[in-house]
Amino acid sequence: MAIPTFVDQVTLHVQAGNGGHGVASVHREKFKPLGGPDGGNGGHGGDVIVRVDPDVTTLIDFHHEPHRKAGNGAPGAGSHRNGANGDDLVLRVPDGTVVRDRGGEVLADLVGAGTELVIAAGGRGGLGNAALASSKRKAPGFALKGEPGEERTVTLELKVVADIGLIGFPSAGKSSLIAALSRARPKIADYPFTTLVPNLGVVKAGSTTFTVADVPGLIEGASEGKGLGHDFLRHVERCAALVHVIDCATVEPGRDPLTDLDIIENELARYSELAGVDLSDRPRLVALNKVDVPDAAQIAEFVKADLEARDLDVYEISAASHAGLKELSFAMAEIVEARRAAAPKVEATRIVLRPPAPSGVDQEFTIEQRGNQWLVRGDKPRRWVRQTDFTNDEAVGFLADRLNRLGVEDELLARGAQPGDDILIGDDDDAVVFDFDPTITAGAEVLGRRGEDLRLEQNTRRTTRERRERLAAKRAWEIEARAARQRGEEPPPRPEGLDEFDDEDEDDDLLEWSAEEVYDLDEGDRP
Ligand SMILES: Nc1nc2c(ncn2[C@@H]2O[C@H](COP(=O)(O)OP(=O)(O)OP(=O)(O)O)[C@@H](O)[C@H]2O)c(=O)[nH]1
Numbered sequence: 114m115a116i117p118t119f120v121d122q123v124t125l126h127v128q129a130g131n132g133g134h135g136v137a138s139v140h141r142e143k144f145k146p147l148g149g150p151d152g153g154n155g156g157h158g159g160d161v162i163v164r165v166d167p168d169v170t171t172l173i174d175f176h177h178e179p180h181r182k183a184g185n186g187a188p189g190a191g192s193h194r195n196g197a198n199g200d201d202l203v204l205r206v207p208d209g210t211v212v213r214d215r216g217g218e219v220l221a222d223l224v225g226a227g228t229e230l231v232i233a234a235g236g237r238g239g240l241g242n243a244a245l246a247s248s249k250r251k252a253p254g255f256a257l258k259g260e261p262g263e264e265r266t267v268t269l270e271l272k273v274v275a276d277i278g279l280i281g282f283p284s285a286g287k288s289s290l291i292a293a294l295s296r297a298r299p300k301i302a303d304y305p306f307t308t309l310v311p312n313l314g315v316v317k318a319g320s321t322t323f324t325v326a327d328v329p330g331l332i333e334g335a336s337e338g339k340g341l342g343h344d345f346l347r348h349v350e351r352c353a354a355l356v357h358v359i360d361c362a363t364v365e366p367g368r369d370p371l372t373d374l375d376i377i378e379n380e381l382a383r384y385s386e387l388a389g390v391d392l393s394d395r396p397r398l399v400a401l402n403k404v405d406v407p408d409a410a411q412i413a414e415f416v417k418a419d420l421e422a423r424d425l426d427v428y429e430i431s432a433a434s435h436a437g438l439k440e441l442s443f444a445m446a447e448i449v450e451a452r453r454a455a456a457p458k459v460e461a462t463r464i465v466l467r468p469p470a471p472s473g474v475d476q477e478f479t480i481e482q483r484g485n486q487w488l489v490r491g492d493k494p495r496r497w498v499r500q501t502d503f504t505n506d507e508a509v510g511f512l513a514d515r516l517n518r519l520g521v522e523d524e525l526l527a528r529g530a531q532p533g534d535d536i537l538i539g540d541d542d543d544a545v546v547f548d549f550d551p552t553i554t555a556g557a558e559v560l561g562r563r564g565e566d567l568r569l570e571q572n573t574r575r576t577t578r579e580r581r582e583r584l585a586a587k588r589a590w591e592i593e594a595r596a597a598r599q600r601g602e603e604p605p606p607r608p609e610g611l612d613e614f615d616d617e618d619e620d621d622d623l624l625e626w627s628a629e630e631v632y633d634l635d636e637g638d639r640p
């Protein structure tokens with residue numbers, strides 16, 4: 114088969130850029146041995162984006178090059194130097210491209226110039242130790258790793274957004290007609306099914322420019338798979354009008370213009386039914402072709418009145434001699450103009466679509482029990498694990514702290530996880546396994562050593578999260594009380610349960626990583 118001029122479906126493998134690693138570095142200067150952390154952040158990886166470009170009419174580039182990758186973020190460096198962000202990769206696609214995921218689910222139907230979809234998001238760059246420093250931890254000895262960019266396999270499908278569709282029997286002259294009307298140069302031959310994939314042509318009539326699609330020929334029973342079937346009719350689903358190209362010169366038995374028209378209409382009706390799209394409301398034009406052949410001219414003359422009696426707009430044409438083409442193309446233009454005038458005006462805004470997060474859950478994390486294994490899933494836990502350099506204890510401690518703040522440990526305890534259970538975090542295939550080693554006791558019977566009952570102890574120890582919450586509540590109350598006293602008013606009563614603050618509650622280490630710090634890092638804000 115010749116190189117297809119029109120590729121309408123292609124599988125594309127994309128890889129977004131990886132985030133650059135943050136770096137742990139300490140400023141060095143003569144006579145100043147410990148100058149503080151100065152490790153810069155890694156750059157973000159580039160996204161892979163598909164964007165509608167009206168100048169692109171085929172997906173053929175992706176057919177030739179189905180693997181695409183965006184740029185990686187550069188790693189950070191010492192002296193507060195941040196790595197450069199990776200370049201986004203913008204893939205230009207034709208108007209009307211439908212993007213599906215591997216499972217066939219539609220991610221986006223890209224219509225309108227500039228509409229774009231991020232099909233694979235770049236990995237975030239890791240923070241360097243300078244950005245991780247806080248008032249309490251002045252010199253972190255670790256940095257966060259850059260996250261890997263998303264990898265995705267999608268299919269791109271193009272429904273030709275043609276204004277006019279040419280339909281008819283094989284060899285009726287559809288390709289000859291589009292060649293006569295436009296600069297399209299499809300294969301033309303005197304055997305059936307010359308056209309295997311649709312051709313698009315751009316036609317100008319007066320001041321109107323529009324596109325015409327020439328699709329393969331239809332025969333009786335196409336809806337049952339005869340000939341080339343009828344699936345290619347999806348390319349004319351969005352057409353403003355359909356043009357019946359009818360061969361008036363055929364000598365095949367059982368063929369005549371009226372029968373041909375009925376058969377094609379019947380196949381269109383079957384397609385409408387099976388595909389769930391109504392084509393019956395599309396205006397029809399009839400082009401009686403090959404009138405340069407004397408017999409054909411006679412037949413055309415003869416059936417014209419019958420067709421017009423059916424309220425059809427009929428044109429006697431010859432794709433060979435170009436007779437009647439001007440009238441036909443102006444009739445097409447008129448329908449196209451009417452449809453454009455009726456269509457709601459599309460704002461030229463750039464629409465940016467993002468596929469939903471793969472997990473699709475609202476909660477920050479979910480926990481699933483499998484025997485004495487616990488699977489923790491969620492975007493944040495997964496990302497945090499990827500950012501962690503497991504060869505560095507401090508980095509692992511930072512991860513544990515972040516997970517605690519999110520409430521993972523509390524939830525595990527509440528669900529009955531026992532010390533020593535396996536905690537799996539991340540995706541099924543590359544989860545990281547931890548031993549459950551809770552820092553606290555929520556239920557004494559869970560953690561009390563033999564011979565002890567922690568419930569009897571006066572200071573029931575609280576989880577780190579609870580302690581932080583209590584501390585925050587106390588601080589809020591203190592501020593309010595002070596303000597009230599300044600106004601000369603009675604301070605509000607101490608909140609319930611906060612009457613005895615013990616040493617544990619006042620533990621300054623609680624503020625080592627303040628919640629704001631940890632979460633702000635997470636929103637991608639760079640200091
Ligand atoms: N005499 C004459 N022959 C024509 C005319 N239009 C097309 N033909 C011939 O009819 C044959 C079929 O033409 P195509 O344009 O390939 O027909 P098609 O409808 O695209 O056919 P498929 O692609 O097979 O569905 C070719 O041999 C053309 O030269 C015409 O106006 N006059």
Ligand SMILES: [Mg+2]
Pocket residue numbers: 287288289299300301307308327329
């Ligand atoms: Mg053809």
